[in-house]
Amino acid sequence: MPFLETGDKTTLFYNDWGSGQPVVLIHGWPLDSDMWEYQSRFLAENGLRVIAYDRRGFGRSSQPWSGYDYDTLAADLKALLDHLDVQGATLVGFSMGGGEVARYIGRYGAARVSKAVLLSAVTPYMLRTTDNPDGVEKSVFDAMVGGLEKDRPNFIATFGKQFFGAGLLNFTVTAEIQQWALGMAMLASPKATIDCVRAFSETDFRRDLASFNLPALVIHGGADATVPAAKSGQLAAKMISGAEYKEYEGAPHAVFFTEKDRFNRDLLEFLKK
Numbered sequence: 001m002p003f004l005e006t007g008d009k010t011t012l013f014y015n016d017w018g019s020g021q022p023v024v025l026i027h028g029w030p031l032d033s034d035m036w037e038y039q040s041r042f043l044a045e046n047g048l049r050v051i052a053y054d055r056r057g058f059g060r061s062s063q064p065w066s067g068y069d070y071d072t073l074a075a076d077l078k079a080l081l082d083h084l085d086v087q088g089a090t091l092v093g094f095s096m097g098g099g100e101v102a103r104y105i106g107r108y109g110a111a112r113v114s115k116a117v118l119l120s121a122v123t124p125y126m127l128r129t130t131d132n133p134d135g136v137e138k139s140v141f142d143a144m145v146g147g148l149e150k151d152r153p154n155f156i157a158t159f160g161k162q163f164f165g166a167g168l169l170n171f172t173v174t175a176e177i178q179q180w181a182l183g184m185a186m187l188a189s190p191k192a193t194i195d196c197v198r199a200f201s202e203t204d205f206r207r208d209l210a211s212f213n214l215p216a217l218v219i220h221g222g223a224d225a226t227v228p229a230a231k232s233g234q235l236a237a238k239m240i241s242g243a244e245y246k247e248y249e250g251a252p253h254a255v256f257f258t259e260k261d262r263f264n265r266d267l268l269e270f271l272k273k
Helices: 033-045 070-083 096-108 138-164 175-186 190-202 206-210 233-239 260-272
Strands: 003-005 011-017 021-026 048-053 089-094 113-119 216-221 244-248
Touching: 003 070, 011 033, 011 070, 021 033, 021 070, 021 096, 033 048, 033 175, 033 260, 070 096, 089 096, 089 260, 096 113, 096 190, 096 206, 113 260, 138 175, 138 190, 206 233, 216 233, 216 260, 233 244, 244 260
Parallel strands: 021 048, 021 089, 089 113, 113 216, 216 244
Antiparallel strands: 003 011, 011 048
């Protein structure tokens, strides 16, 4: 399996499929790069080079004790792009992964990057503060950490229902898909899982988004109960000059699966422009 070693000796796993214009897929919390199953093959079959990696602490990457802040995570992304000598890539970040896209562009500019996609992303700033009064109360994230510390498998399984928008009257998401996601999540380091809750909830990406000077596509589910569109996608699209915004009416957080056909079409169209 392909791996690279970062500057702090963390080992990152990645897949590199196909050839052509490069697309880098950055997974969400608490999953790994396998969440992109329905995008990776589709994009590669449509003439694109698809690179997907496991964030440190998740999937097949190593599990260091520290380094789960966004500056380090963006440096990991840079290490991957440098290692593969990627030029003109489109960065696609889902949920927490949208933060890596934002921080990478905020710190490194358009080096090696030509476009950006924020999918159900945690940008611009999740936490309610005096200068972000429409954010989410810290107690919500404290409860997440408490649930993970008490019974991580149960918390993630319960969280998964909201993540996929699964319910008594919604049969579009099978129990097997939810088990698949739970299996991915349980591969992660417990330390990384908890630290990343603090990272994606407490990191302010507003300055990063303001620095975007490249084509950007923002996609969000209109019924996202995990990262509500009104607190994230809608705001992020307004902060990025010239960004294209698409909101999928009635869609939950996990649009990479629940709306995969529509998302794949929209993503391919944006990539081919």
